[in-house]
Amino acid sequence: GHLTPSDLRDILSFTTALARAAGELILEGSDAILASGTVDEKKNSVDLVTEYDVRVEELVKDTLGKSYPLFKFIGEESYAAGSRPALTDEPTFCVDPIDGTTNFVHGFPHVCISIGLIYQKVPVLGVVYNPFLDQLYTGVKGQGAYLIRKNGALRIQLPLAKPTHLASLSKGLLGIEWGSDRSGPIIEAKGESFKRLAGDPKAGVEKGQMAHSLRSLGSAALNFCMVAQGGLDLYWEIGCWPWDVCAGIVIAQEAGGFISGSKTSPLNNIASDDVLAGRKHIVVRAIGDSETEKGVDAQKRLIKEFYETVE
Ligand code: 2AM
Ligand code: CA
Ligand code: CA
Numbered sequence: 001g002h003l004t005p006s007d008l009r010d011i012l013s014f015t016t017a018l019a020r021a022a023g024e025l026i027l028e029g030s031d032a033i034l035a036s037g038t039v040d041e042k043k044n045s046v047d048l049v050t051e052y053d054v055r056v057e058e059l060v061k062d063t064l065g066k067s068y069p070l071f072k073f074i075g076e077e078s079y080a081a082g083s084r085p086a087l088t089d090e091p092t093f094c095v096d097p098i099d100g101t102t103n104f105v106h107g108f109p110h111v112c113i114s115i116g117l118i119y120q121k122v123p124v125l126g127v128v129y130n131p132f133l134d135q136l137y138t139g140v141k142g143q144g145a146y147l148i149r150k151n152g153a154l155r156i157q158l159p160l161a162k163p164t165h166l167a168s169l170s171k172g173l174l175g176i177e178w179g180s181d182r183s184g185p186i187i188e189a190k191g192e193s194f195k196r197l198a199g200d201p202k203a204g205v206e207k208g209q210m211a212h213s214l215r216s217l218g219s220a221a222l223n224f225c226m227v228a229q230g231g232l233d234l235y236w237e238i239g240c241w242p243w244d245v246c247a248g249i250v251i252a253q254e255a256g257g258f259i260s261g262s263k264t265s266p267l268n269n270i271a272s273d274d275v276l277a278g279r280k281h282i283v284v285r286a287i288g289d290s291e292t293e294k295g296v297d298a299q300k301r302l303i304k305e306f307y308e309t310v311e
């Protein structure tokens with residue numbers, strides 16, 4: 001059936017409570033993993049997974065399945081285990097049980113549960129909860145983005161979050177990530193882009209054009225939330241999956257951010273699908289002369305292409 005704004009509000013309360021419950025399990029898991037837990041390697045020695053990634057996804061998948069039996073479910077660990085439903089126009093939850101697993105196993109407190117909802121192939125709702133810092137971010141298409149902490153809920157709106165003179169690509173604070181694909185060409189190309197952003201003259205940067213600094217939070221979802229909050233001026237990443245970006249896209253967009261992607265931007269010397277989030281003029285500058293897509297087109301494409309990427 002059709003998803004109304006009121007349905008989305010109901011789903012938001014449900015998924016917010018669920019994210020908090022998942023957060024409790026993540027905190028419990030952190031103590032266990034740091035004390036004596038086993039960390040397994042997936043594709044290489046930096047692609048990590050723990051039993052808690054799987055347990056949190058089971059909790060979320062089972063709970064959603066009971067209340068929303070007709071909705072489809074896409075999750076990182078289910079996908080890894082071979083459960084890969086086709087992406088359709090039906091309502092589809094898109095979940096990353098632990099985003100920032102590397103942080104999780106190191107006790108670096110930028111870790112979250114990310115619950116997104118896709119409808120007609122567009123992300124329409126996102127809940128991202130960091131239980132270590134007790135920060136919960138929400139976004140619902142057309143209904144705004146919020147940061148909820150112990151002391152209350154705050155509507156987040158980019159134009160109000162930061163003085164304009166600080167918000168540019170040069171002089172910005174930029175979110176970038178090394179990712180878990182460390183194959184030579186990828187890491188070399190990323191390194192070149194990062195050097196350019198950091199101001200290495202040999203990498204072709206004009207004086208005064210470098211970023212204030214680069215930050216790697218280690219969680220894609222939290223990078224989007226930090227863009228929404230105004231803490232990062234741009235988030236740029238290559239190698240994402242739909243569960244990394246689904247919830248965060250809605251939160252950043254509802255806070256007034258712009259989402260795009262480009263295989264041909266000056267940042268993207270890997271020519272693989274990337275994602276950019278930030279204020280529109282900053283994203284447009286980062287993309288340069290290459291084509292900028294309309295927000296919804298870019299989001300649709302990102303979810304679809306990220307999902308249909310063949311390993
Ligand atoms: P994870 O912790 O759920 O595995 C770090 O770059 C961020 O990107 C994390 O959100 C991480 O999610 C995600 N990520 C996972 N695999 C990646 C890859 N191959 N390339 C880039 N990012 C990846
Ligand atoms: Ca992972
Ligand atoms: Ca992830």
Ligand code: CA
Binds near residue numbers: 099100
């Ligand atoms: Ca994960």
